[in-house]
Amino acid sequence: MATATGQRLNMRKSTLGRRAFLVSGTAMAMLPAMGFQLRAQDMTPVDGGILRLAFSADPAGMDPALGPSGMSHVVIEQIYSTLMSLDPDAQPYPDLAESFEVSGDGMQYTFMLRKGVKFHNGDDLTADDVKFTFDRLRAPDSGYAYDSQVATIKDVTAVDPHTVRFDLTAPTGPFLTYMAFPGSSIVPKKLLEGGHDLNAQPIGSGPFKFISYQPRSMITFEKNAEFYEAGKPHFDGIEMHLIADVTALTNAVLSGTVNFSNEIPPKDWQMVIATPGLSGQTLEGSRFYWLLPNHDRAPMDNQKVRQAIAYAIDRTAIVAGTFFGQATPILGGVIPEWNWAYANLDYFAPRGDVEKAKALLAEAGFPDGFETSLTMASSFPAMVSMAPIIQANLAAIGIKATIDTMEIPRYWDEIWAPSKFDMTAMYWVSPLADPDDFVYNNYHSGTALNVQKSSDAAMDEILVKAKSGTSQEARKQDYLEQQEMSLEQMPIVPLVNAWLLIAHTDKLKNYKPMRSGFLKTIKDAWLEA
């Protein structure tokens, strides 16, 4: 991942055709999409039109430093620019930066910025803005939710108006990916120093300019005619329709009120893509669902018990019943096949292995099983749906689990934060697509996300080592080791990786869905007349 110095890197080649990223029969469903990508090369872009997208949540804020939620990032992505960006396969490429250099020891990154980039209010974007952005994120009371990403930055220096240098305290493997994160969007120093409120009126340098926001209704944007990528974006503007109820959202897609959504529920997917005028693309990203056994409560503190549970689960049933086929069962390490750190480990039988699980349970000292509870957040339909399946799987090996449910606000406070559960299930959507982001916060002891209270020195060590590795090969080795360790210790029981389901009008061309789940590639797409 560390690249040759001084060269403009163009890593935007589509690598979709080369990967076999789908499992079993649904590969056939992908063929139209793949063919569609190949044809896209020889189509001429059409300018104009409004892309209307549907989302279910409101953004919590539109200031990159203060936008903690996924929807905030969707908005921020269109309005602002970042030094690096992720391509559809989640490889970082220089975006605002024309090129970059990394020192041999990985402690210094220098970015050469594009010239002539302007903020939406006409001001020039210079190295001062970059420095200001990261100083702001690193400030002690910034409230930045992802401060771990900027924790290793010692200093940011504006060498000249178009060159910025980052000095780090330690080599940081995912650094370039962090630079692609929406939170790292470059903000206008002059405006902010003048007291401007970015939440109310976001001003960036991205492909679309913010026009208005009606809560729970709509966010509107217009094309940034001075966008630094010549000829882009192609749409005159975009509208983000905020439709809280997924059924209504699906209806809006079906009726043509909106022409794009990545939030179609799996149960409606087949119906949506079969509708004339609509196309669908499915993509495996990094949306992990897993069971979290509480290591502070017996017998979940017993490694063999956790292994037994992991082997007992019928992942095919969860894929079918909860995700209607639109998910990949995780049969080994959680890092998915499309990612460079994928370790082809085959541990679990897709339908579960009752005999093996029972044997493990007996070895653990529970030949007759035991009683326990499974606590789910009732506001997530997927959790509610998979709970009975898991319960049945566990019952087959003698574990009698009662299902408790609770709506989300209380769940966070009463179950999640104080780790008051025997077992719970949660999903983790990684917006970064770097393997560190898939596993670090979930497996490392003592992090806020580690509510299962797992703690192992060797696991911590390997996670830190993998994070700070300086070459992709070295890191890949480390992640292999980490995944093997995770399947031995089984601090978390992985279940499935749910696919991204993107439905859009047939008229949308050259749209390449991103594995990170983001929508940066909107600027490359256009609407046929």
Next chain:
Amino acid sequence: MNLSLRDFDWHRWRLVILGGAIIASILLCAIFAPWIAPYSPYDLDVVAMLQSPSGAHLLGTDELGRDLLSRTIYAARISMQVAFIAAGVGLVFGTLIGVAAAYFGGLVDLVLMRFMELLFSFPAILLAVVLMASLGTSILNAMIAIGIVFIPGFSRLARAATEVVLREQYVESARAIGMSHGRIVFVEILPNILAPLLVEAAVAFSYAILLESALSFLGLGAQPPEPSWGNMLNTGRGFMAQAPWLSIVPGAAIFLSVLGFNLIGDGLRDVLDPHMKE
């Protein structure tokens, strides 16, 4: 006194009997669910999901392959439990407050009834929804919340009925001979206000079923996978096109229960108050 079936005034009691029959059947389903239901309500079979009614599954299956008929029968338990306990809570506390207000009068009356009026001015569903969010979603809390919603209605009725009784002479005589407050309430007052309270109770049962299913429908009552008609109706909403029976059946169950209690209430009202005879 010899009462034979022929002498019984069937016609006068017809509504109560019809309603009673409906409710009795539902109660039987609730009580004997494990014996009546063909499957367990939790037995899932993902392969058999969303099947339309067939020989194996008389009312079809839901989104996880569970038998709809069995789930509907078991859900009767929750509805009946909530209905009885919520109505009971409303009846007991409402009566206490209403009788106390009328009996002691003065400041007690003023304070109590003002507070009841305040609660009464909140629309029932709104109050129930806010209470449920506050207490936390569980079946027990649904019973409490709905019970609280009923208290003002019962208290108002109890108070009015008690006032009527108080005007009668025998209460004065009872006080004169030194009967204690408690005895007066239980011996003289309560038996005489029972009639209108029972009618109101029947109405309360039916409204409790409606409120409980509305709360579950909104996700604030019984939580899945526990079957409740309301939350089954809510889940069915997501599958209206593929599996309409998921929306039709639970709603029909709610309808029948409400109808049954309404008929009993109407019938009792007719029987107990001949002046209202149509």
Next chain:
Amino acid sequence: MGRLIATRLAAFVLTLFAASVVLFVTISVLPGSAAKSALGMEATPQAIARFEAQRGLDRPLVVQYGEWLTKTLSGDFGISFQNSVPVGPELVKRIPVTLELATLAFLIANLVAIPLGILAAARHTKRSDKTTTFAATLLGAVPNFWLATLLIMVFSLNLRWLPPGGFTPFFQDPIQNLKQMIMPALSLGLVSSALLIRIMRASMIEVLSSDYIRTAHAKGAAETIVIRRHALRNSLIPYMNVAAVEFGFLFGSAVVIEDIFRLPGVGSLVLVGIINRDFPVLLASALTITVFVLIVNLIVDLAVGLLDPRRITGSRA
């Protein structure tokens, strides 16, 4: 008369004030922190503390209430926890939606109830009376959210005549607005009409059997004229009393119906506030609905008091 208005208004204000206290207290003790709902699962304890401090959630309830009251009286309904946007403008935009829904539902209920109630009363003890009454009993037992679901299945999914939800303002596109409102209004209105049919019928029967009417009969006036002129006017007064209270109830039921049809009204805002633990939103919307109901009750009280000085005391339906 002046005293009547004054006392009623004073009672209205006091009740409103008391209602706000009850709502405020109930909402403030909602379990599940507002901070976590707004900030998500990765929220650090510092971020949570910051969130709560910024919104004064860590101060005693009485202080919070006092501040809320002052702000609300000056028109400031607070800032949403979820998206940091003032609640006031959004609330104001939603009020017409709920008002339109309740009004349409009320119209439908009356359009059904008054003619049917009169018919049943006129044909008292005959077959059509019994059928009407029984139909009303059946209708009154239908849960309105079930009726809503059935209507959507038939008219949206099957026949594709009507959209399954959403809202377009009337002045923007009246046809689309009515298409979107007809099913919600029917769901609410039809079930309400069941009660009203019986009230109208009972009221008419009472009036028809009164001496006044018999006198008119004896004088030889034709039956229809008797009904139309005398009975109707007299029976409408107690009917409107109940109907108006039912109108107030509709605002409460609107919470569920707005949810089903995705109508951006005040009722659905209540649910949004609960799900997100967004206290300012929840408080403002719950209070608004309560205000509607109280206003309707106030108008009814005043109207009854003004129209009939003898003040028939009776319990409200």
